[in-house]
Amino acid sequence: MTDSNKIEEAVMEKAAQLPTSIAPQRDLWPSIEQALSTPARPARTGRGSIWAQAAAVLLLVGASSALTYTIVKDGGGEATPLVQDLPQLVFEPVSGSFGSQYNLGPGYQDARRYLATGYERELARLDPETRADIEANVATIEQAIRDINVSLAEEPDNVLLQQLLLSTYREELSLMLTVEEIGSATMRRDDI
Secondary structure, rough: OOHHHHHHHHHHHHHOOOOOOOOOOOOOOHHHHHHHOOOOOOOOOHHHHHHHHHHHHHHHHHHHOOOOOHHHEOOOOOOOOOOOOOOOOOEEEEEEEEEEEEOOHHHHHHHHHHHHHHHHHHHOOOOOOHHHHHHHHHHHHHHHHHHHHHHHHHHOOHHHHHHHHHHHHHHHHHHHHHHHHHHHOOOOOOOO
């Protein structure tokens, strides 16, 4: 026999010597019987619960309204617009421009000019490392626009390239908007 078999047999012998049941030190049945015969406590009435829920709702609405007012309120007391309406990008058929078939409409040019002012202002406020990262991203987007336009000049009817160019222009606007909104997201209070 191996050592592990000997150990297992010794454990089994000792386990066989253990009692098969343990008698309680006292008779538990009288207390169980008493618990079963005693009626359960009556359930709470719903009236107190309804008033507590109504108070909680009023407190929640009041707190969320106050928080919303505080967040939206501008330093001058006027509400800050959270979403700005920007013109949609529109492609107009014009010979010789966007892949020799399309030109970005005036809506894009207006949106870009509008965002460029805030973008440049907020970019100047950023720390040099962040500014360098953003400028590198803008340079990458601008290079992609140039590369796609070169490819579109060779394949003016390539729908995939047209969609890619449109997407790249949107990414440029999105990046500019994100940088411009950084200043809007900072606190406007002077007392902190």
